Amino acid sequence: MNKPFLKFSAFFLAGAMLVACGSDDDAAKGNEEEPGAEFPTEYADLTVEQNKSNLEDNGIEFANSVEDLKNSSGIETSIAFSAFLDKAEPFEGGRKSALPIFDLVDNLKDFATKGKSVDNTIAGLRTAEEVTSLQEEFNNVAGTYSYNREEQIWEYTESPANKIVFKFPSKEEGTTNNAEYTVYDYTGKNVSNSSVDDYTGEYPTGLKIDLSIDGQKKLEYAFAAGYNDKGEPTSLTLSVKVDAFVLAYEVSQDGKKASVRYSLKENDKDMYVLGADAEGTFNTGSIEDANTGDDVFTNGTIYFQLLNIKFSGEIDVNAWKEANDKAHTIEAIAAAWNTSTKMVIFYVDSKKKIADGQVVGITKTDDWGNTDDVLDLQLIFADDSKLSIETFVETGFDKLTEKLEDIFG
DSSP, X not given: OOOHHHHHHHHHHHHHHHHHHOOOTGXXXXXXXXXXXXXXXXXXXOOHHHHHHHHHHHHHHHHHHHHXXXXXXXXXXXXXXHHHXXXXXXXXXXXXXXXXXXXXHHHHHHHHHSOOOXXXXXXXXXXXXXXXXXXXXXXXXOEEEEEETTTTEEEEEOOOTTOXXXXXXXXXXXXXXXXXXXXXXXXXXXXXXXXXXXXXXXXXXXXXXXXXETTEEEEEEEEEEEEXXXXXXXXXXXXXXXXXXXXXXXXXXXXXXXXXXXEXXXXXXXXXXXXXEXXXXXXXXXXXXXXXXXXXXXXXXXXXXXXXXXXXXXXXXXXXXXXXXXXXXXXXXXHHHHHHEEEEEEETTTOOEEEEEEEEEEEEEOTTSOEEEEEEEEEEOTTSOEEEHHHHHHXXXXXXXXXXXXXXX
C-alpha cells in the first residue's frame, strides 16, 4: 500500500521506539491543552555521552513505573477475574458478550503476564470496529453475577436492571466475593443517515466500568464518543484509571483535521505519549480505502514522549510526493525526505534539543555479501557530529537492557 504519511509515521516511530526502549471521570478528560509535536531550536549544553546517560536513566524510570502498574491491585484482581471466567461462563449457553469489559480484562492480563507493550495495550482497549447495538446487549444481560467458588459457577439475579455486576474474590485463592466489576451508564445515539449499510441500531456514546475491592474503587474505565449525522465518529475518548495510573486513547476529526493520542500517566505526570495530527480529507470512503492514502493526508505531525524525552516529526505530504516522484537514487530519496520533513529529539522540561534527525541513503552489506540501498535515520548533535540512531542505541544502554529483561523476560 502506498501511504506516504503512514510510511512517514512508521519510519519516525521506529526511531522513537529505539530511543525509548533500545529496540473517569477524571480518567475520561482529554488532553486538548497538552502540546503535540514541538520543534525547539536551541541545543542542550550536554555531550553525546551525557545525553545517552539521560536517555538510559529516563528509560529505567519508565520501566520501574510499568512494573508498578503491572503489580497494581486493579490489574491483579482483573487477572483473578479472568481466571474465574475461564472456569465458568457467566452468561447462559456460554455465549460471549459484545460488552467491552471482557476485552478490557484480557488486555490488562496480557499486559501484566505476557509482556504486551504499553501502546498495544492502549490500542487493544478500543471498541470493536463493527458497530453493534450495545443497548440491546446491555438489556439482555443486566443483573448481578456472583461467583460460587465451591461449585465453580456464576449465580445470576435479575437486579439491578440498569447495571451489570460481577461479584468474585479479588484473588484467585480467595473464598469471599470481595471484588465487584460494575458496567453501567451506557448511552447511545441514533442517526438518520447511517454510514453503515443496513444498520438501524444506535451508536455508542458512553459507557463506564468500575472495579471495587472491599468497597474501594481501584479501576475506572470510561468511554465517550461523538458522531456526525452520518454516524461517522468525530471524537472518541477512552481511558482506564488503575490506582495512580491512567491509560488513555483519544481521537478527534472534523473532516479536515484529525488527531490521535495514546498516553500513560502516573499521578498526572506524562510517562508515555504517542500521538499524531494530520490535515486532509477524512470521511468513511477515504479512510476505509487503503489505496487512497495519498489523497487522505496533506501534511501531518507525529510525536513520541517517554517521561522527559520527546521526539517530534513533521511532514508536508505534497512536497514529499513531488520530490520523491523525481527521485531515482537512494540519495535523492533521502533528500526528498529531508526537504519535506523535520525531526527533533529534546528534553521536555527545558525544551532544549538533544539532536536533530536527518535521513540518509546508505548501502548495507549482509553476511553473504549482498548489498541493499536503504534509508537510515541519523542524529545530528550540537557539535555537528552525526550518528545513526541504530548505532546510538545499540551501545551504552546495558543497565536499561538488563532492567527491561528483568521485567519482560
